[in-house]
Amino acid sequence: MFDLFKIAIRNLLRYRRRTLLTVSLVSIGVVSVLVFISISGSFKNMMIGQITDSFLGHLQIHKKGYVSSIDSLPLTLNLSPKALEKVEKAINEIPDVEAYSKRIKFGGMFSNFVETTNVRLNGVNPEDEVKTVPLLLSRIKEGAKTIRTGEVLVPELLAKGMKVKVGDTVVVIATNSNGSVNGKQFRVGGILESATGPGGRDGYIHIDDAAEILRMDTMAISEIAIRLKNFDKVHEVFDRLKGQLANELNKQGKPAFEVHTWEKLSPFYNIARMIDLMTFFVKLMLMAIVLISIMNVMVMAVYERIREIGTIAAIGTLPGKILAMFLIEGLSLGIFGAAVGTVLGVATISIVSMAKLTFDFGRQKGLLLSPSINIQDILLISMMVITVSVMASLQPAYKASRMNPIDALRHV
């Protein structure tokens, strides 16, 4: 095998310029794909991180039917204490859960005594919420980095529109599940930066204040957001939670709860899928480049060496060995292209990473682009390039191996 590689490499070096051009073409393709994967991947992961760590959590549990009516934040679909107990029991049995936060979500009126507008609010326990969505505090642009009773975190756009600032007094008015209207005065505790996605423009108050406004005798929770120790286990935990809660049925005999991953709750998931699709097509283009360039070179290599093929066939080289010789030549081109491309690609990614480029997404400004590539992606791209190189050599190599020695020796 070593000798076959030696002969293949010498044959490649025989046509230096052509080999160099082919290896360069394959390398440029590999560099482009690696850089694209790293940048799009880092953008995707960062956005997912922003969304899940700012407000969504990795998973959410609601009463059945809540998510389909989430725009109206129905208080009638909150979890009763008994239901909550069952859900918490299921969550606590899963060691992969890092934290969870119970939320009372409701819509109300927000008044600065001059103007009134509508607002969506989350009543949360600050400690649990921060453990579940750790980026929440970093979104507080002004004011104390906490949620205290009697205080409201006002979304940035609302604060701007209503011209309220930290320390101002405002009133929140809401209707509870029985139709009773209640209001409560709050001090603006902080201004909250918007985040991309649903819930990214909601305000926050303490859970006790939410219960007070809504005149809840017992705490009725709208949703439970869950954070996992390892994000990659989101589907595993989802399946487990779904399985554990599947036996809890409502009066209609249907499941009483619904579990959703972030993917079902955020429209960014569709963007993430689009990025994945684009990545797939970029890989496909790379494969096409490799296939065409290697096949072209190998067809030329066979054509130019017909007499040589005739000679080695005449002196007894078996067709399989002739096939292997040309396949190894294609394989070597693929290996060189993948290796050079990987080295250059990793170097390019490092340079882009060191350049600390920033970008804007929605209302989020100055997001830092930190491209990185993992070893699995590098191995996958390299293996794809090498496999396609061998496949591209297959037809010319087969043709060489089946050549009639007499015809080949007569070739001028």
Add this chain to the structure above:
Amino acid sequence: MSLITAHDLSKTYLKGETKVEALKGLSFEIEPASFVSFVGPSGSGKTTLLNLIGCLDKPTSGVLRVDDTDVSSLNTRPAAAFRGRKIGFIFQDFNLIPVLTVYENVGYPLLMVQNTPSRERKKRILSLLEAVGMAEKKNKYPDQISGGQKQRVAVARALVTNPKLVLADEPTANLDHKTAYMVIDIMKKMKNELGTTFIFSTHDQKIVGEAETIYTLEDGELAGREVNNV
């Protein structure tokens, strides 16, 4: 027992729509360790006959046995294996592999055809390079040596597997007279030392005289057989 037996050997092929009878009912026998030449003008069937003996082609009819094997019925793979084991080839244009050194060219059949172990391979290559006077050039590439030297390397390559038979199609056609005689001398020397049968085709009358047995071909038929006491 004869090394080669041909009986009523014919070869017909189509050239466009015309049927060409390249060989017409040839019968002959060639003994082991002989030095045989097939002579005749261009188109007389010399190369076709060598191709049949070398298992590169199949006869249309007749029987052809080489080293007690009916080679007329061998398919591609068995024919290649047979050539690798029993037959050495010397070509008019030398046909050395340009990316291999002299040493590697001679060793190619041992490495790629017979899978001979490294130590044995080295011994046989060096001994043959010594015998053809090319040991000093063993690290040169084909484009760094002369035509005569290339053909000496080709002789060594043909003999390295210890074949029973070496076929040489116009081996001296691209060489000047002095070099041609030198190559023929080497072939004869190797035939005497190793007991290999050499069959070569030529239309060079001076070289023909070096053969022990001379077969003359005319229009695909055997026109004569002459035994030379050389």
